[in-house]
Amino acid sequence: MTKKQLTITQPDDWHLHLRDGQALNSVALFTAKQFARAIIMPNLNPPVTTVVRAVEYLDEILAAVEGTDFEPLMTLYLTDNTSPEEIIAARKSCFIKGLKLYPAGATTNSDAGVTDISHCYKTLEEMQKAGLPLLIHGEATSPDIDVFDREKVFIDKTLIPLTQKFPDLKIVFEHITTKEAADFVLQASDKLAATITPQHLLLNRNALFQGGLQPHNYCLPVLKRDTHRQALLKVIRSGSNKFFLGTDSAPHTKHKKESACGCAGIFSAHAAIEIYTSIFEEQGVLDKLEAFASFNGPDFYGLPRNSKTITLVKEDWQVPDEYSLGSDTLVPFLAGQTIHWKMSA
Numbered sequence: 001m002t003k004k005q006l007t008i009t010q011p012d013d014w015h016l017h018l019r020d021g022q023a024l025n026s027v028a029l030f031t032a033k034q035f036a037r038a039i040i041m042p043n044l045n046p047p048v049t050t051v052v053r054a055v056e057y058l059d060e061i062l063a064a065v066e067g068t069d070f071e072p073l074m075t076l077y078l079t080d081n082t083s084p085e086e087i088i089a090a091r092k093s094c095f096i097k098g099l100k101l102y103p104a105g106a107t108t109n110s111d112a113g114v115t116d117i118s119h120c121y122k123t124l125e126e127m128q129k130a131g132l133p134l135l136i137h138g139e140a141t142s143p144d145i146d147v148f149d150r151e152k153v154f155i156d157k158t159l160i161p162l163t164q165k166f167p168d169l170k171i172v173f174e175h176i177t178t179k180e181a182a183d184f185v186l187q188a189s190d191k192l193a194a195t196i197t198p199q200h201l202l203l204n205r206n207a208l209f210q211g212g213l214q215p216h217n218y219c220l221p222v223l224k225r226d227t228h229r230q231a232l233l234k235v236i237r238s239g240s241n242k243f244f245l246g247t248d249s250a251p252h253t254k255h256k257k258e259s260a261c262g263c264a265g266i267f268s269a270h271a272a273i274e275i276y277t278s279i280f281e282e283q284g285v286l287d288k289l290e291a292f293a294s295f296n297g298p299d300f301y302g303l304p305r306n307s308k309t310i311t312l313v314k315e316d317w318q319v320p321d322e323y324s325l326g327s328d329t330l331v332p333f334l335a336g337q338t339i340h341w342k343m344s345a
């Protein structure tokens with residue numbers, strides 16, 4: 001009996017952490033094997049805040065994926081001090097595809113992030129003019145806000161006013177996790193879109209506590225109640241073109257995750273397209289996978305769709321318990337579990 005197969009236009013990953021140095025060399029090829037392009041997050045330590053620094057980082061990534069056709073789409077890390085001139089330089093460079101807004105203190109390596117969005121108004125105006133998208137980690141950071149409410153509070157306090165002040169600014173609401181975010185994106189203008197990660201489609205917050213504390217399921221924004229996951233699955237089934245693939249694959253060493261103060265981030269690049277495929281199959285909408293993974297992202301960013309294709313085969317394989325990360329190891333998403341689709345070489 002021949003196995004079930006699916007051929008789609010090669011996908012892109014619109015939200016990816018590749019890190020730098022040894023870690024970059026350990027993880028980059030996982031993504032380059034599956035995706036034609038990826039939006040590379042700039043939250044290195046220190047962050048990538050200038051076009052000059054982004055060129056160096058781009059070269060480092062290209063060296064790590066040598067021999068492949070993978071195209072890194074670079075971003076700059078927005079700070080209180082990012083100048084309008086830097087935006088003009090970014091636009092002229094042609095290879096900077098967006099600026100990333102991390103509210104200061106919201107997530108991994110966000111200490112240099114924006115303390116108050118009003119500090120960036122001149123810069124955002126220039127981005128609006130240049131058609132350069134703002135990519136947002138959408139969580140309010142005030143310590144008195146419940147950790148599960150941070151996305152909703154960000155929408156009300158920051159995102160709505162921002163879209164009113166800059167109606168033509170392109171915005172990607174990254175890694176959305178709540179019904180409120182899904183509803184907000186659906187009713188927003190076509191200048192605003194969102195990425196959805198595999199973990200927020202697959203898991204709810206119970207996964208953080210199943211049989212004990214599960215640090216490898218900890219990411220930011222943190223997993224939510226199942227009603228929110230159901231809302232994300234509903235937009236997936238709807239086939240709305242405002243949502244696209246962004247893994248947020250975020251490698252951390254095993255010992256930094258399994259620590260008294262474990263850090264946030266889930267590594268999924270080893271099986272990204274296969275995990276999304278399983279989710280779409282389970283939802284009965286395999287026919288909607290290609291638009292989500294390969295069309296909606298480039299259409300929003302104003303880039304051409306890929307011309308190559310990939311083929312996925314319905315075939316079981318087991319995720320290893322660990323992969324190497326530099327001289328250390330990492331525990332991948334769904335470690336030890338069986339995945340029912342495999343991308344053919």
Ligand code: NCD
Nearest residue numbers: 017107108219220250264265
């Ligand atoms: C990301 C990381 O480790 O860089 N972590 C995460 O939990 N998602 C940062 C981010 O995307 O917020």
Ligand code: ZN
Nearest residue numbers: 107137220221
């Ligand atoms: Zn984030």
Ligand code: ZN
Nearest residue numbers: 017041248250
């Ligand atoms: Zn991220």
